[in-house]
Amino acid sequence: GEQDLLDRFQARIDxxxxxxxxxxxxxxxxxxxxxxxxxxxxSEIVGVYPEANWVTxxxxxxxKLQAMAKIQxxxxxxxxxxxxxxxxxxxxxxxxxQLLSGKAKYSSVFNYPTLNWADLAVIGWLGDGAAIMNQxxxxxxxxxxxxxxxxxxxxxxxxxxxxxxxxxxALMNGSPEQKAMGQDAVNRWWWPIxxxxxxxxxxxxxxxxxxxWKIKNFTNDELRQKFIKATVPQAKLxxxxxxxxxxxxxxxxxxxxxxxIDWDEFWSVVKGQGPCNHDRITARRKAHAEGAWVLEAAQAxxxxxxxxxxx
Ligand code: FAQ
Numbered sequence: 530g531e532q533d534l535l536d537r538f539q540a541r542i543d544x545x546x547x548x549x550x551x552x553x554x555x556x557x558x559x560x561x562x563x564x565x566x567x568x569x570x571x572s573e574i575v576g577v578y579p580e581a582n583w584v585t586x587x588x589x590x591x592x593k594l595q596a597m598a599k600i601q602x603x604x605x606x607x608x609x610x611x612x613x614x615x616x617x618x619x620x621x622x623x624x625x626x627q628l629l630s631g632k633a634k635y636s637s638v639f640n641y642p643t644l645n646w647a648d649l650a651v652i653g654w655l656g657d658g659a660a661i662m663n664q665x666x667x668x669x670x671x672x673x674x675x676x677x678x679x680x681x682x683x684x685x686x687x688x689x690x691x692x693x694x695x696x697x698x699a700l701m702n703g704s705p706e707q708k709a710m711g712q713d714a715v716n717r718w719w720w721p722i723x724x725x726x727x728x729x730x731x732x733x734x735x736x737x738x739x740x741x742w743k744i745k746n747f748t749n750d751e752l753r754q755k756f757i758k759a760t761v762p763q764a765k766l767x768x769x770x771x772x773x774x775x776x777x778x779x780x781x782x783x784x785x786x787x788x789x790i791d792w793d794e795f796w797s798v799v800k801g802q803g804p805c806n807h808d809r810i811t812a813r814r815k816a817h818a819e820g821a822w823v824l825e826a827a828q829a830x831x832x833x834x835x836x837x838x839x840x
Contacts, residue, residue, distance in 0.1 A: 542743050545750055549615035549710050559617050559736060561696055562672055565744065566614040567624045571635035575629070575809050579643040579652060588646055596649060602685040609682065613674040621655060629814050640722045640803030647707075647714035653693015653758065655718060659689045659725045661686045662756045666746040694763065698821040707728035708768070715764075716772045719751040723787070726753040732792075757785040 538555055539549065563692040577600045584600070589592035611621045628632035638656060643649065644774055661683060668679040727749040730736055739745035747755070757776070764771055775788035797803065 534659055539741075542671050542741075546671075547676065548671050549673045550631050555737065558744075561583050561738060561742075562744060563614055563617050563673065565735075565739075566610055566675055567616075567619070567627070568634045568636075569750070570610035570614060570624065571633050572606045572639065573603045573610065575813065576656075578809050578812055579641070579805075580649055581679050582643045583646055583649050585714045586646065588647075591839040592696065594698075599653070599689050599692065600690045600691065602652065606682045609678050610675075613678045615747075616674045625817070629810070629817055631810055634799060635801065636725055637798040638691060638725045640783045640798050640809060641718070642805055644717070645714070647697075647710040648718065650696035650700060650711065651718045653689050653691075653723045654697050655693070655715070656695055656725070657686050657689040659722050659756050661690055662752050662759070663726065668753075669743075669746055671743040697769075698767055701769065710737075710819050711767075712769060715769050719772050720791065723753060723790055724798075726750075726756070728792065728795070754784055757787060757799070760783065777837045785807060 534553060535555055538553070550587075551560070572696055580596055581598055582817070584593060584596045587596055611624060614624065624633070638659075643652070657712075664679055664683050664686060668676055668683060670679070672678045697711060700707045728734055730748045730750045733749050736745060736748050740748065760774075761771065773788045776788065777786055778784075779786050797805070801807075
């Protein structure tokens, strides 16, 4: 019965086995993976909008090329993760439809505006930095297609993080105005990036099963903590002050204590009321409609090839 399946499944997870698309799995495992993977794929796609705002205004040709390469990678990650999610029996059309209708979630962080060039440096350094902290453990998650997809994604995210930090170093070695731009961008992005890791463990309904089924190898708070630990010395090295007066190292626990996150703001952004939610969805719908002919052409071409191969 149902309990037998759950026990058999848990034994495989506990033994460190990978679950593959045609293996038996509890319906709740399939559902939560579709939930997380589709949100993740949507985040990769929507995540390019804050950056796209600055491609045409990048300060040098080299920075422009970097921004374009990063955006191309992110679209690729989105497609890759949509494909991995499709192995669970959901179609890409369905997932994309949920995004376009405003029903689907994607990372809250992408609903904030990019006001100047320094924002791109900070998104790379801290946004991608947070993304990697979360995604490296996903390379070891229990679902084979997701875990394998994450290997390439993490290599590319690591390049994104480095290009962001390098751009940040350039700013912080620049004029007083440039240094101020760098600090201002960190001031505006620090808290939205803290929120990327999700609610505190006590308020995270999906953590218990996520950890039990090794979809999540660390909890939201554990990853947030690892991120702060890694980031504090990087900030210090380039003269950036982290905009949290309560941030302090606790010698006894070995942890960084941080100020309270504004959870009202977090939930309002998740529910669609952030500063840019409307713009992001509008931009996505427009791109989808205007790109429809490409999809139709590709499908017509594929049908023609298939017919030719069959003949
Ligand atoms: N924003 O019970 P939990 C990137 C939702 S990186 C919006 O803790 P879970 C690369 C959550 O979905 C960003 N919603 O949920 C890039 C749930 O709602 P539901 C994407 C959030 O799944 C970088 C509810 O709150 N990365 O794109 C957020 O156990 C730079 C309760 O939360 C991934 O998606 C949030 N921040 O933990 C691109 C990684 N946090 O579904 C361009 C994979 C929570 O029950 C530039 N995902 N919620 O209706 C995960 O690791 C997990 O899904 C978490 C959330 C950690 C995000």
